[in-house]
Structure formats: C-alpha cells, structure tokens
Amino acid sequence: MLALGGVCVFSFxxxxxxxxxxxxxxxxxxxxxxxxxxxxxxxIKLLNFAHGDIYMIGAFACLSVFGVISKEIPGLAGIGLSxxxxxxxxxxxxxxxxxxxxxxxxxxxxxxLLITAIGVSLVIYNTVMLMxxxxxxxxxxxxxxxxGFSFGNIRITYVQIFMLALSATTMLAxxxxxxxxxxxxxxxxxxxxxxxxxxxxxxxxxxxxxTFIIGSMLAAIAGGMACVYYGNVQYNMGYTIGIKAFTSAxxxxxxxxxxxxxxxxxxxxxxxxxxQVMTSMGMSGSAWKDVFAFGILIVMLILRPNGLMGKTDVExx
Amino acid sequence: xxxxxxxxxxxxxxxxxALRSVSFSVGEGQIVTLLGSNGAGxxxxxxxxxxxxxxxxxxxxxxxxxxxxLPAHSIVERGxxxxxxxxxxxxxxxxxxxxxxxxYMLKDNKERQKRMDSVFERFPILxxxxxxxxxxxxxxxxxxxxxxxxxxxxxxxLLMDEPSMGIAPLIVKDITNxxxxxxxxxxxxxxxxxxAKMALGLANYGYVLDNGSIVLEGDAKDLxxxxxxxxxxxxx
Numbered sequence: 001m002l003a004l005g006g007v008c009v010f011s012f013x014x015x016x017x018x019x020x021x022x023x024x025x026x027x028x029x030x031x032x033x034x035x036x037x038x039x040x041x042x043x044i045k046l047l048n049f050a051h052g053d054i055y056m057i058g059a060f061a062c063l064s065v066f067g068v069i070s071k072e073i074p075g076l077a078g079i080g081l082s083x084x085x086x087x088x089x090x091x092x093x094x095x096x097x098x099x100x101x102x103x104x105x106x107x108x109x110x111x112x113l114l115i116t117a118i119g120v121s122l123v124i125y126n127t128v129m130l131m132x133x134x135x136x137x138x139x140x141x142x143x144x145x146x147x148g149f150s151f152g153n154i155r156i157t158y159v160q161i162f163m164l165a166l167s168a169t170t171m172l173a174x175x176x177x178x179x180x181x182x183x184x185x186x187x188x189x190x191x192x193x194x195x196x197x198x199x200x201x202x203x204x205x206x207x208x209x210x211t212f213i214i215g216s217m218l219a220a221i222a223g224g225m226a227c228v229y230y231g232n233v234q235y236n237m238g239y240t241i242g243i244k245a246f247t248s249a250x251x252x253x254x255x256x257x258x259x260x261x262x263x264x265x266x267x268x269x270x271x272x273x274x275x276q277v278m279t280s281m282g283m284s285g286s287a288w289k290d291v292f293a294f295g296i297l298i299v300m301l302i303l304r305p306n307g308l309m310g311k312t313d314v315e316x317x
Numbered sequence: 318x319x320x321x322x323x324x325x326x327x328x329x330x331x332x333x334x335a336l337r338s339v340s341f342s343v344g345e346g347q348i349v350t351l352l353g354s355n356g357a358g359x360x361x362x363x364x365x366x367x368x369x370x371x372x373x374x375x376x377x378x379x380x381x382x383x384x385x386x387l388p389a390h391s392i393v394e395r396g397x398x399x400x401x402x403x404x405x406x407x408x409x410x411x412x413x414x415x416x417x418x419x420x421y422m423l424k425d426n427k428e429r430q431k432r433m434d435s436v437f438e439r440f441p442i443l444x445x446x447x448x449x450x451x452x453x454x455x456x457x458x459x460x461x462x463x464x465x466x467x468x469x470x471x472x473x474x475l476l477m478d479e480p481s482m483g484i485a486p487l488i489v490k491d492i493t494n495x496x497x498x499x500x501x502x503x504x505x506x507x508x509x510x511x512x513a514k515m516a517l518g519l520a521n522y523g524y525v526l527d528n529g530s531i532v533l534e535g536d537a538k539d540l541x542x543x544x545x546x547x548x549x550x551x552x553x
Binding site: 182185186188189192193195196197198199200201202203204 | 367368369388389390391393394398399400401405406407408409410414417418419421422466470
C-alpha cells in the first residue's frame, strides 16, 4: 500500500477517494495475473500454481534488462522496453512449461495435472532462490515514485498513472483479441468442447500453447509493474500474488475473462478500503490486508462458488 | 477409385476391441449409410476415420492419400468433415462465431463471408438468429447450425453421425431434405443412423455393423427388403 506519510488532515471523502485510487492500482495488478490463471483454467481446467512464479520471472527479467539498458534508454521508455523483453522471456518459459510438464499430462486425471503444477512452481521458485541466494534485488527506475498530481490531499503519482494506463491498455487489447480474432474465438471454443474444435480443423495443442504464452506475457507485465512500484524483486514475490490472483479469479468466476478483470479490481479495492478501515480503528492495517483477501475467498466459495460472472449455462435441448 | 476407403480398421477401448477389421468404401457422389444397433461401433468408426481416436491397425485412404492416424485438424484440412453425434455446437458462442470457427483454417475473410452467406441462404432461420447464442436455438436449428458449421470448410465428404437424434419427428423430414440437397449439390455423405428407415431411404449403399464388424452390405434398396435388416433395424 502507498504510505501517505506526513499528511495530517484528511476529510472522510478524501480518504475514500485516495483508497479507491490505490485499490484500483493494486487491483489492476491482480487482474493482470488473474487473467492468466483464468484463461488456463478455462481452457484445460488446470489451476496453474506456477503462474505466480512466471510473474516473478517476469519481474526478474524486467529488472535485468533494465539494468543493462537504463544507461542508454532511461525512464519510462527504458522500463517499457524492459517489460516488453520480460514478456518475451516469460512467454517462452510459459510455453516451455506447458510443452514439457503439462502437455504429456493432459489425458491424466486433473489432480495429477494440479500436482504437476505445484511441482513446476517449486522448481522455478527454488531455481531462482539459488540463483539469487535468496536475496532481494533492487530496481532503480530513476523515476521519482512520489512525483505526481495532487488534488487537495488526494495524490496520484505518475508511476500510478503509467501502471493504470498500461494495465487498462493491455486488458482492452486482450478483450479485443478474445472477442474478435479467430484465435480468440478458438480459445473460447476450446474451453467449451475440445473434440468439436478438432473436427473443425483447430489445432487444439497449438491454441493451448498460445494461451500459456499470452497468460505468461500478462503476468510479466504485472511483474514489470511490480519492479517499478515496489522497487525490489525477490524469488518469493510470486507466492502471495499467485494466491491473490487465484482469489480474484474465483471472485470473478474462474474461467471467465471479464470475471478475472472484475475480480482483480474488486479485490484490490476491498484490500485498500479494508486496510484503511483497520488503520482508522488503530490497528496495523497492512498486516490485515491478506486477511481480507482470503476472508473474501472463503465467503465467495461458500456463497457463490461460480463467482460473480461465472458460467450461467445457456442450454436448450 | 473410391473417395474414402477403409481397410481392416481396428480400434480398442482400453483392452477391449471396439472395431474388428472393418472394411468399406464410399464412392464419390454417393450417400453410404452405416447401420447398426447401439454400441455396434458406428460412432467409433467415424471417430477413427476423422482422427479423434487412434487406430490400432488398418488403413484409411481419402482421395488416394493415406490419412490413417493423422491429427484430426489436418484431416479436416483435406476436406473430410465429421459432424459428431449430438451436434456439439458451441452453446455459449453466437451463431456467427460457430460458423466462423467452422472455417478456422481459411485465411481469406472474403471467402469466409461468402461461405457464411451461402449457409444463411440454405438455412434462412440461422440468418435471422445470427447474433443469438447457439445454446438458445431449438434442436432442429442447432442441427442446422452444426451442418452449416461443417459446410463452412467446404467438405468433399461429410461424415454425419445421427443427424436425426434428439430432433422432433416432424423436423426429421427437414433433416432428410437437407441431406438430399447437400447430396444433389455434390457432397458425398457417409451417414450413420439408428433411424434405418430414413437412412436407407436416402442412401445408395449400406453396411450393417454388429459388435464391431461389418456383417452385411448391399444396395440400399436390397437392404430395405432384406429380412434380417427389416427385423433388426426397421422394426416392422
């Protein structure tokens, strides 16, 4: 959460508005990662527990590339380029994970596939831990994270605007891709009936591979955003966000892409508001934010396991 | 040379033989029907031909080319289109999207539009429901959509699996007429039906499958008079 240090008097509406902004940023993070979760679940019914680790790889890749190019291309342009490079790397790794670990298991029971995903997650997690000696790496963007606009006591930084714009553009592009292009339509069709797709000349394995590539690229964008926002990157950063993204996907209705976006944004907002409420009650707000996230997960699973935008079966026999 | 030739085809479900040395052929421009009771192996035969399930032995030749065990999507590319049992349309996608996916391999959008227009011409009701989700169509309309979706890849050979299944008896006649018109437009058809009366009324030639093997074959008009067929499948 953004620390609002040094500010003394806030009106109630200003607090709410500020937390809405913060929640939106956090939510767009979750949404980007949740989309990959949900796309993969929709298409092969796999909870890809390695997805958070792909996000972490994306963050490391962005940090490494920026470290090399930041002298020549500083600022947002360099960050943008580094994120693009991270997307390529994450896409490749996401594809390889799918090709090597998941594809041979597609005919196996779903539980075996799930356990494979946990295994993949452990492999990536521990490999990066060994490579970095478990130490965090720091990201020096050269941009003042606190520079931005102020409206009264409400503050929105340039970095926040950049992140919101990036995630909004990404999600719009993805929505267009899914609803308008042939490959996007094929993805939705595969989620419904794989054999029927095969009979129409759709190379199902290829589409599944593409789904992993796209999901991993989205995670890498979020990873790059995390570099800038938090300023440090560590091997275990994918763990919590993986579970948060899963929560977002469940809130929205797992398998549904608009649901993943909505779920991510809602979770971000709820966390931001919830943290603020706890703080105003004199408790450490940020210590409570995971409690909100997983409290919501439990409530959703009990009350509406299909999620807000989960499948409503249109069927007529 | 027949358009489709199946020689000594064998498949297994686990360790149980599903098809035992099934051989038959479909000549260009014909309607050939595959009859048999439930579980005789009719659908399995079609699924093996179109590459949905692996074959253990035997050979499938289409247009002179060996297509045995090719992946399903590249068999479609060659003009062999399988309309599966139960229609299997995409219920959560619109009519237009269903049809578009039928021509997935086509790169040319103009050609796609042309084919879609001709599907709407053949099935005007689909044209009026083009934006509706597939799942909201009636059974007969869904069958038209399934057929239209198959036509989008301009097939040389259609494998139709139980097109009359789950359709109101009145509409079965419509389906019969559709098959007739597809045939007169030059499409070769391999028809699997439990409704043997309908199938033999349409077909030139028929095969009877029983327990995974072909037990009888002949001209459709002869099969219609064959005592065994009449007793077993026509229920007269």
